Each structure stands twice: as structure tokens, then as C-alpha cells.
Amino acid sequence: MTLLDNIEYIIVDLDGVVWRGRDIIEDNVSSLARLLDLGFKLRFITNNSTKSRADYIVKLRSLGLKVNPEDVTTSGRAASLWLKRVQGESRVYVIGEEGLVEELRVEGHIVTESSLEASSLVVGLDRRVCYNKLSEAVRALARGILFIATNLDPNLPQEDTIIPGAGAIIAFLEVASGRKPDFIAGKPNPWILEVALGEAIDYSRVLVIGDRIDTDIVLAEKVGAKPVLVLTGAHRTLDENIRKQLEHRGVIVLNNLKELINKT
Numbered sequence: 001m002t003l004l005d006n007i008e009y010i011i012v013d014l015d016g017v018v019w020r021g022r023d024i025i026e027d028n029v030s031s032l033a034r035l036l037d038l039g040f041k042l043r044f045i046t047n048n049s050t051k052s053r054a055d056y057i058v059k060l061r062s063l064g065l066k067v068n069p070e071d072v073t074t075s076g077r078a079a080s081l082w083l084k085r086v087q088g089e090s091r092v093y094v095i096g097e098e099g100l101v102e103e104l105r106v107e108g109h110i111v112t113e114s115s116l117e118a119s120s121l122v123v124g125l126d127r128r129v130c131y132n133k134l135s136e137a138v139r140a141l142a143r144g145i146l147f148i149a150t151n152l153d154p155n156l157p158q159e160d161t162i163i164p165g166a167g168a169i170i171a172f173l174e175v176a177s178g179r180k181p182d183f184i185a186g187k188p189n190p191w192i193l194e195v196a197l198g199e200a201i202d203y204s205r206v207l208v209i210g211d212r213i214d215t216d217i218v219l220a221e222k223v224g225a226k227p228v229l230v231l232t233g234a235h236r237t238l239d240e241n242i243r244k245q246l247e248h249r250g251v252i253v254l255n256n257l258k259e260l261i262n263k264t
Helices: 026-037 053-062 075-087 098-106 131-142 166-177 191-197 213-223 240-248 258-262
Strands: 009-012 041-046 072-074 091-095 120-123 146-149 155-157 162-164 206-210 226-230 252-254
Touching: 009 191, 026 041, 026 258, 041 053, 041 191, 053 072, 053 098, 072 075, 072 191, 075 098, 075 120, 075 146, 075 191, 091 098, 091 131, 120 131, 120 166, 131 166, 146 166, 191 213, 206 213, 213 226, 240 252
Parallel strands: 009 041, 009 206, 041 072, 091 120, 120 146, 206 226, 226 252
Antiparallel strands: 155 162
16 A cells, blocks of 8 residues: 555655745656656645736746646635626626736626725735725724635745745734624635535545645545645744644655655
């Protein structure tokens, strides 16, 4: 028996697994290319909504990974599809970057600069967010509009540090408005897996690879998939007690994805 026996789909995070900021994690990329060559179906799922699926496809292909549009899902796309399901094509006030705006527009939503015109607020990571925009969002929440978070990641791994994530922005809005999001589209919500894979999936044949315990690993546990934590992103080392707790939960802990290849 090997770690990949009976596995059909491999879910792969991006930040902290494929890259950290501008740095490519070469050992992981070469291992992912090998998994593709072996015939595994890779699906890249990221909570980072700053880029669109099209942007991520270009970047992954530039690394030599053979990916198609259906192979990439972002929390921005997951948020856009859920909003369309519950409200139809909507007028949206957005705190987020161009990737999130693009995914909303693809599904027919209208992104407005005035929160007074919006029926929903969608919030993702925005590295240029300002106090005025946050204030506008708080005023909109006070009116009772739908509050959608792409994800609650508190931070984002960079080359040798971390930066605040979407969760930090959402925490600001929660404290200022007294409201929590009505819906969180990204990991660990299984909705993003449904967006990526469809509904009729045997999750016992799915392996989830990620660098965050609170998102990637919890997602795998929620659906009954096989969880793999790789120590190349949010966690670079683990306290021995935490490692033992994870192993007790059935989580496979790897230093990098070369170790996964060696286990096949």
C-alpha cells in the first residue's frame, strides 16, 4: 500500500505549496509535474482571490504544469457562483483585487463603486484597501446587505515572512459592524470542492495537499478525503505535540512533495 493507492483526484493549494510570494517552490513543482505524468487528476484550489483563474492558469503553465481552465478554482469563483445561486445576477460592492472583480463579472454580476447601489458585499484580500473603502463597507453592512467572505485566512505566506490575509480585513469589518459573514466561500467550506469537482464525488479517492491546518486539513477532514500537510508555507516547522496530534487525526505531514513521490 502506498499513499496514493486508489486516489483519483489530488487537490493542491497554491500559496505555500507551489509558490511563496514570488519564489517558486521548485521541489514541489517538479513533484506535481511528475504526478500529472503518472496520470493523476490535479485540481488547484486557492483561497487567494487576488488573481482570476485565467491568471493562475498562465502562471501554472509557465512553470511547465499542464493545466486546463477546469483545473483551477479560486475562492473568488466560489463566492461568485454562490451569490448567483442565492441572488441571481447582482449589484456587488467589492473589497478585493482585480481577480475577484473578474470572477464576479464572468457570472454576470455588476460591480458598483457605490455601496448604496449594492445588494451584497463581497470581501477578499485587497492589498490596496483604504479606510474610506472599509467605512463604505461598514455603512453597507449596517443597511443589512448580504455579507460574503471569500475566505478567513488571517495571513498569506511570502518569500520569508507573512502578510495580512483576507481574514484580517474581514475581522476589521466584523468588529466595526457587529456582523459576521453570511457565507464564507473558500476553504474549509466544502462548497469550494463542489465547485471544483462537482457533486457526485467519492471523497475517499481524493487527496488534499495544503500548507494550512485550519483550511486545507480541516477541509479534507470535513469531506472524508485524505489530508496531507506540506511544510513549505504557513507551517515550516511543527511543534512535536502538534505533529503527534495531526498524526493521530490521520494527517500525513511532509517536508516537501518529493517525499510524496518517494512514497508512491
